[in-house]
Structures are given as structure tokens and as C-alpha cells.
Amino acid sequence: MNHIKLHLLLSFFVLLFVSCSADQETEYVLDTDQLIEDLRIISSDSTEGRRTGTEGNQLAREYLLDRFEEEGAEPFQGSFTHEFNFNSRQGEEVTGQNVIGQITGKTDSVIVITAHYDHIGMRDSLIFNGADDDASGTAALLAYIDYFSHVEPNHTLVFAAFDAEEMGLQGARALVQDSVFLDKVKMNINLDMIAQNDKDEIYAVGTYHYPELKPILDGIDKAGVNVLYGHDDPNSNLDDWTYASDHGPFHQQGVPFIYFGVSDHEHYHQHTDDFETIPQEFYKKSVQMILNAIKAFDESL
Ligand SMILES: [Zn+2]
Numbered sequence: 001m002n003h004i005k006l007h008l009l010l011s012f013f014v015l016l017f018v019s020c021s022a023d024q025e026t027e028y029v030l031d032t033d034q035l036i037e038d039l040r041i042i043s044s045d046s047t048e049g050r051r052t053g054t055e056g057n058q059l060a061r062e063y064l065l066d067r068f069e070e071e072g073a074e075p076f077q078g079s080f081t082h083e084f085n086f087n088s089r090q091g092e093e094v095t096g097q098n099v100i101g102q103i104t105g106k107t108d109s110v111i112v113i114t115a116h117y118d119h120i121g122m123r124d125s126l127i128f129n130g131a132d133d134d135a136s137g138t139a140a141l142l143a144y145i146d147y148f149s150h151v152e153p154n155h156t157l158v159f160a161a162f163d164a165e166e167m168g169l170q171g172a173r174a175l176v177q178d179s180v181f182l183d184k185v186k187m188n189i190n191l192d193m194i195a196q197n198d199k200d201e202i203y204a205v206g207t208y209h210y211p212e213l214k215p216i217l218d219g220i221d222k223a224g225v226n227v228l229y230g231h232d233d234p235n236s237n238l239d240d241w242t243y244a245s246d247h248g249p250f251h252q253q254g255v256p257f258i259y260f261g262v263s264d265h266e267h268y269h270q271h272t273d274d275f276e277t278i279p280q281e282f283y284k285k286s287v288q289m290i291l292n293a294i295k296a297f298d299e300s301l
Pocket residue numbers: 116133134165192193245
């Protein structure tokens with residue numbers, strides 16, 4: 001074998017190696033150990049139930065600010081913190097703070113992925129940790145930031161961890177007031193209570209209003225989760241969840257949404273909604289299924 005042939009052969013193997021590595025890069029997988037660790041920390045007793053305006057809420061927010069940056073999110077409109085004021089049901093002026101970051105995609109058309117990090121705080125010295133509601137959705141946002149900082153999306157993905165959901169969807173209401181931003185938003189994917197179910201079931205709510213989204217969801221790999229439709233048709237006998245969480249203000253502005261959430265359960269708004277009661281295997285599958293949905297919407301819209 002002469003030297004030229006050897007060089008050609010070597011170049012061939014180098015190319016083969018490079019292209020194989022490139023293929024492997026697109027198979028980046030969710031970091032489920034980190035997901036569980038984030039869920040544990042966000043819903044720990046130290047955050048004291050994360051009620052808006054409390055020190056525990058601030059502690060959770062500071063953790064999220066660190067983690068957004070660490071996982072590679074860029075600040076949203078120049079900052080990760082998005083402050084807003086509103087009047088509580090008791091008539092007091094309250095300040096809330098959303099944590100918002102983004103992964104810039106191939107276009108500036110936006111899919112906004114949301115969850116709320118606040119919960120209902122403490123009652124009679126009991127801490128309401130809100131592990132499912134909604135530390136589960138918030139920890140998933142961090143996992144998706146990590147994923148899409150390694151796998152470039154088509155759309156620009158905005159990740160919003162809302163404050164004051166429990167006080168009337170206030171964080172989401174504040175964000176949708178930004179009409180310049182809203183004009184770029186193609187859809188909202190909202191995650192609120194995605195971890196607690198003993199039948200591997202979760203609802204995808206919104207296809208009654210936006211039937212064009214259903215075939216996209218039908219086509220995804222469900223990752224072992226039983227995805228049910230409903231809770232969005234006012235004529236059905238299931239409760240209507242159209243305005244039950246942060247997707248409501250987006251829908252009010254005509255933004256298509258899919259809301260992922262489990263049925264109400266024994267721990268809902270109870271002090272037993274703890275990290276220890278979360279079925280971790282279902283939670284991981286649920287987060288994987290929702291990632292598959294985000295990727296399908298990102299490719300199809
Ligand atoms: Zn909630």
C-alpha cells in the first residue's frame with residue numbers, strides 16, 4: 001500500500017469517526033438524576049411552601065436563577081427576573097417575580113414552556129411543600145433547558161417559571177401583557193402537576209380548543225405514559241380546566257396551548273404533597289413524554 005492510499009484510508013476513518021460523533025450528539029438524553037435532585041431541593045422544607053412574597057419563595061427563586069444560568073439559558077429581554085405587581089384577593093398590593101430564560105432557536109418565532117414555582121406556603125406550622133404542585137413542572141423546565149442547550153431547537157424556546165399562580169395566575173397574566181412578545185408566540189405548553197399518578201396517566205388539555213394540535217400529540221412516543229384528552233370541553237362531564245392554571249391567560253389572548261397535568265389526587269393542596277410521596281418512575285416517564293411533545297411541536301409548527 002502506497003502512502004497516498006494510506007492517507008486516503010486514514011482520512012476515511014477520521015471522517016467516519018467525526019460523523020458518528022455528530023450523530024451521537026443529536027441523541028442527547030434527559031438528565032433524570034439531576035431532575036430528581038432539582039425536584040427534591042425545590043420542594044424541600046427550607047423553601048417553606050414557596051408562597052409569593054415570603055423568604056422561602058425567594059430561596060426557591062434564587063435556586064432557579066442559578067440553575068437557569070448553569071444549564072445554559074440566556075436571559076429573557078436582558079434579565080432572568082421579571083417583576084410584577086398585583087392586588088391580592090384581600091386587596092393588598094403584592095410584588096411577584098417570574099424567572100424567565102430562553103434558548104435561541106433557528107427562528108425568533110416562540111414556543112413558551114411554563115410551570116409555576118410558587119405554592120401555598122405554611123398553615124398551622126405545617127409546610128405545604130407542593131412537590132407535585134408545581135415543583136414537578138418547575139424541575140422539568142430545568143431539564144428541558146439542559147436538553148435544548150445541547151440540541152438546538154427550530155423555534156426560540158422561552159422557559160417561564162411563574163410566581164403567584166396560586167394567587168390567581170398572576171405571573172402568567174403579567175407576561176401576556178407584553179404584546180410585542182406575545183405576537184411572536186406560536187403556542188404555550190404548560191406543566192402543572194405532572195408527577196403524581198398511580199396509573200401512569202396524565203391529561204393533555206386544550207385539543208378541544210385547538211384540534212390542529214391533536215394529530216401532532218397523537219404521533220409522539222408516549223414513553224410508557226397513558227396520555228388522555230379532555231378537561232377542556234364545557235359540554236363534557238369532566239371539570240373544565242381551560243382556565244385552571246397558567247395556560248388560561250395565554251388562551252384568553254388567543255394563543256394555542258397544551259396543558260399537561262394529572263387528575264386531582266389525595267395530596268392536592270395538602271401538606272402531604274411531599275418529595276417522598278412522588279412516584280419517581282412515573283415522573284421521569286412523564287417528563288420524557290412531554291419532551292417528546294415539545295420536540296414534535298417544535299418540528300411541526
Ligand atoms: Zn399548580
